[in-house]
Amino acid sequence: MYGSENLNEDSERTAFRKTEKKYKLYYDSNKKKKKLPRAVDLSDVIDFKAISESFVRNEELPVGVSKAQSRFDNPVFCLDACPGFYFIPAALSIEEQHKWIKESLVSFPQPPNRTNHNAVYGPIHSLFRAANDKQILVEEANDVEGDVCSHRWASSEEIDSSLNGNSCKSISASVLLRKLRWSTLGLQFDWSKRGYNVSLPHNKIPDALSQLAKKMAAPAMPAGEDFQPEAAIVNYFGSGDMLGGHLDDMEVDWSKPIVSMSLGCKAIFLLGGKSRNDEPLAMFLRSGDIVLMSGEARERFHGVPRIFTDAEHAEIGSLEKLLSDEDDICYLEYIKTSRININIRQVF
Numbered sequence: 001m002y003g004s005e006n007l008n009e010d011s012e013r014t015a016f017r018k019t020e021k022k023y024k025l026y027y028d029s030n031k032k033k034k035k036l037p038r039a040v041d042l043s044d045v046i047d048f049k050a051i052s053e054s055f056v057r058n059e060e061l062p063v064g065v066s067k068a069q070s071r072f073d074n075p076v077f078c079l080d081a082c083p084g085f086y087f088i089p090a091a092l093s094i095e096e097q098h099k100w101i102k103e104s105l106v107s108f109p110q111p112p113n114r115t116n117h118n119a120v121y122g123p124i125h126s127l128f129r130a131a132n133d134k135q136i137l138v139e140e141a142n143d144v145e146g147d148v149c150s151h152r153w154a155s156s157e158e159i160d161s162s163l164n165g166n167s168c169k170s171i172s173a174s175v176l177l178r179k180l181r182w183s184t185l186g187l188q189f190d191w192s193k194r195g196y197n198v199s200l201p202h203n204k205i206p207d208a209l210s211q212l213a214k215k216m217a218a219p220a221m222p223a224g225e226d227f228q229p230e231a232a233i234v235n236y237f238g239s240g241d242m243l244g245g246h247l248d249d250m251e252v253d254w255s256k257p258i259v260s261m262s263l264g265c266k267a268i269f270l271l272g273g274k275s276r277n278d279e280p281l282a283m284f285l286r287s288g289d290i291v292l293m294s295g296e297a298r299e300r301f302h303g304v305p306r307i308f309t310d311a312e313h314a315e316i317g318s319l320e321k322l323l324s325d326e327d328d329i330c331y332l333e334y335i336k337t338s339r340i341n342i343n344i345r346q347v348f
């Protein structure tokens with residue numbers, strides 16, 4: 001999945017790649033050499049919020065969109081041409097969004113959960129707190145084998161005084177937080193092997209997340225079966241970040257959905273076909289939306305070419321209001337320019 005941005009010449013020419021390029025964030029410079037985001041035509045992007053509002057008003061749906069059976073208050077939509085794909089607009093309340101943003105920043109990247117930083121720095125504890133305290137990660141010493149370094153958090157004053165000018169490798173927690181791209185919960189996914197490594201130490205998916213995923217998975221579940229959340233990948237996007245087209249095919253039973261929740265800035269999601277040559281549909285994902293992909297939909301390439309961090313398009317006004325307390329400013333500062341996706345999976 002990650003690394004799929006490293007594309008060869010052939011994949012550069014596929015319909016999926018062309019659509020990714022259409023929506024990706026590019027900058028142009030104006031006469032004063034100021035970088036400005038290039039305008040993009042969003043008229044083809046499916047807007048399930050608008051569809052939902054018009055459905056609630058007059059029970060009308062655009063051609064190709066249907067309402068699925070569900071016990072939720074909010075309507076659940078499907079696309080007639082994409083069996084197994086479900087979209088639940090505004091599935092999470094603003095309070096739930098707040099809770100999961102906080103968890104995604106504070107507890108989900110905590111060891112034994114792995115993050116993209118593991119490969120370089122080993123396990124890192126308390127990254128979010130360290131970023132808020134303006135701490136710096138310093139390399140202490142190589143271990144006996146000489147290939148694993150231990151690290152600790154230090155303040156800049158400590159570095160200036162106690163390290164006495166000795167050069168040592170260091171990086172600020174705020175840079176590491178900005179570069180946090182994923183963390184994995186429950187059974188740990190091994191990106192190098194593109195599979196789950198059940199021998200890696202792990203905690204179970206937190207109970208509240210598991211309960212939420214079970215409830216949200218219901219519209220896509222085979223009759224009489226219960227969703228068993230065993231693993232989750234948390235993706236963190238900053239401005240300019242994208243998730244290239246990929247398939248999630250490492251789970252055993254594709255009849256079970258992937259439950260995918262969006263938090264923070266609005267994004268564009270591309271839902272393609274079984275080949276990268278199939279032209280994908282583009283749709284907006286907003287904070288609180290949930291997507292389910294099960295059955296045939298599991299065989300479709302999908303990705304996120306862009307997030308919107310400008311005030312007009314990010315659409316996080318209600319979150320901004322909720323996070324205006326002093327205690328929450330740190331979350332607001334992060335989420336104002338970021339998006340988090342938590343996708344929960346049954347592995348076996």
Ligand SMILES: O=C(O)CCC(=O)C(=O)O
Nearest residue numbers: 233235248260304341343
């Ligand atoms: O960020 C998203 O909404 C999609 C995430 C995704 O496709 C994945 O992690 O497999």
